[in-house]
Amino acid sequence: xxxxxxxxxxxxxxxxDEIVPGMSTRRMDELAEQFIRDNHGVPSFLxxxxxxxxxxxxYPATLCVSINEEVVxxxxxxxxxxxxxxxxxxxxxxxxxxxxxxxxxxxxxxxIPAEVQKLxxxxxxxxxxxxxxxxTGNRLxxxxxxxxxxxxxxxxxxxxxxxxxxxxxxxxxxxAVPNYGRAHSGVKLRTGMALAIEPMIALGRSRRAVSxxxxxxxxxxxxKPSAHFEHTIVVREGAAEVLTRSQSGKA
Ligand code: MF3
Ligand code: CO
Numbered sequence: 311x312x313x314x315x316x317x318x319x320x321x322x323x324x325x326x327d328e329i330v331p332g333m334s335t336r337r338m339d340e341l342a343e344q345f346i347r348d349n350h351g352v353p354s355f356l357x358x359x360x361x362x363x364x365x366x367x368x369y370p371a372t373l374c375v376s377i378n379e380e381v382v383x384x385x386x387x388x389x390x391x392x393x394x395x396x397x398x399x400x401x402x403x404x405x406x407x408x409x410x411x412x413x414x415x416x417x418x419x420x421x422i423p424a425e426v427q428k429l430x431x432x433x434x435x436x437x438x439x440x441x442x443x444x445x446t447g448n449r450l451x452x453x454x455x456x457x458x459x460x461x462x463x464x465x466x467x468x469x470x471x472x473x474x475x476x477x478x479x480x481x482x483x484x485x486a487v488p489n490y491g492r493a494h495s496g497v498k499l500r501t502g503m504a505l506a507i508e509p510m511i512a513l514g515r516s517r518r519a520v521s522x523x524x525x526x527x528x529x530x531x532x533x534k535p536s537a538h539f540e541h542t543i544v545v546r547e548g549a550a551e552v553l554t555r556s557q558s559g560k561a
Contacts, residue, residue: 311409311410311411311477311478311504311542311544311553312553313406313407314351314404314405314406314407314409314410314411314553315404315411315413315542315553315554316411316553316554316557317346317349317351317404317406317411318402318403318404318411318412318413318542318554319413319554319555319556319557320345320349320557321342321345321346321402321404322400322402322413322414322415322554322556322561323556323557323558323561324341324342324345325338325341325342325373325400325402325417326415326417326561328341329392329398329400329417329419330392330419331392331393331394331396331419331420332391332392332393333391333392334386334387334388334389334390334391334392335373335375335377335384335386335387335390335391335392336386336387336388336390337388338373338375338386338392338400339371339372339373339375339386342372342373342402343356343372346372346404350406351404351405351406352404352405352406353371353372353402353403353404353405354403354404354405354410354411354412354481355369355371355372355373355374355401355402355403355481356369356370356371356372357369357370358481361482365523365524366524366526367524367526369383369385369526370385371385371386372386372402373386373400373401373402374399374400374401374402374414374526375390375392375398375399375400375401376398376399376401376527376536376538377390377392377396377397377398377399378396378397378535378536379529379530379533379534379535379536380399380527380528380529380536381399381469381472381510381512381519381528381529381530381536381538382399382401382472382510382519382527382528382538383401383521383526383527383528384399384526384527385526385527392419393419394419394420394421395419395420395421395422396419396422397416397417397418397419397422397426397429397430397535397537398416398417398418398419399414399415399416399417399536399537399538400414400415400416400417401413401414401538401540402414403481405481408479409478409479410477410478410479410480410481410542411477411542411553411554412477412481412506412508412540412542412554413506413540413541413542413554414508414538414539414540415539415540415561416430416433416434416537416538416539418430425513426513426535428464429466429511429512429513429535429536429537430537432460432461432464432466432511433461433466433509433510433511433537433538433539434537434539434561435460436456436457436460436461436489436509436511436539437457437507437508437509437539437540437541439456439457439460440453440454440456440457440489440507440509441453441507441541441543441550441552442456442549442550443455443456444499444505444507444543444545444550445499445545445546445547445548445549445550446499446500446501446545446546446547446548447498447499447547448498448499449493449494449495449496449497449498449499450485450487450491450495450496450497450499451491451492451493451494451495451496452493452494452499453487453499453505453507454487454488454489454490454491454492454496455490455491455492455493456493457489457490457507457509458489458490458491461489461509461511466511466512466513467511467512467513467514467515467516467517468489468490468509468510468511468512468517469489469510469511469512469516469517469518469519469530469536470488470489470490470517470518471517471518471519472508472510472519472528473486473487473488473489473508474486474487474488474489474505474506474507474508474540475487475505475506476503476504476505476506477504477505477506477542478504485497485505487505487506487507487508489508489509489510489511499545500545501545501546501547502544502545503544503545504542504543504544504545504553505542505543505544505545506540506541506542506543507540507541507543508538508539508540508541509538509539509540510536510537510538511536511537511538512530512534512535512536512537513534513535513536514530514532514533514534515531515532515534516530516531516532516534516536517531518531519536539561540554541553541554541555542554
């Protein structure tokens with residue numbers, strides 16, 4: 311899992327260098343898939359079929375690229391161009407040596423309104439605060455509550471119908487890791503548990519990300535921007551081990 315996690319981090323580092331206004335999200339996806347395959351990994355999301363959902367087509371790409379009001383699962387397209395002033399959430403999963411790694415970052419293109427920059431910064435802080443709670447002996451609700459409390463203290467809304475997850479030989483394993491909840495509640499965290507912690511936080515009031523029927527992309531209900539950061543971590547005593555940390559000090 312350290313190897314798949316490190317490759318995910320390198321993909322995001324590479325994209326952070328390559329992304330420019332005018333680039334299509336399809337181009338970003340091509341760069342990511344090539345990079346993963348050149349490094350002997352397999353894209354985790356490509357052809358992914360969500361368990362128990364009907365009428366959803368297998369996921370058709372390597373990345374999820376979700377712009378502005380898109381919360382998650384934006385499908386890359388040659389016609390979708392990133393622009394100055396956009397916030398662009400890029401989510402990537404890699405399968406290698408029998409295990410998955412999964413991480414996301416929200417990139418800022420050029421000048422954006424101060425409140426949107428604050429949303430991005432606070433969402434990143436939410437991830438760090440959640441990770442800080444992912445230690446042996448704590449409970450899952452300690453992670454969730456740390457994220458929710460920080461987001462709400464700035465008046466931002468937590469997207470409740472999209473959650474983090476256990477991760478390992480499957481991309482999505484138990485337990486679900488909500489971005490809201492009560493401290494000291496939920497399952498006990500044990501040394502060695504691997505979790506993908508992924509706050510999705512929105513400006514405005516939307517508490518859900520909604521999709522048109524059959525579509526992958528999920529957007530805020532009020533059209534306000536949403537940010538997303540994710541790391542794959544392992545629960546340890548004292549401090550979690552982050553498997554998808556940037557290799558270049560970028561994130
Ligand atoms: N990081 C997201 C998640 O963990 C991305 C999944 S995209 C999918 O749920 F295509 F694989 F569904
Ligand atoms: Co995930």
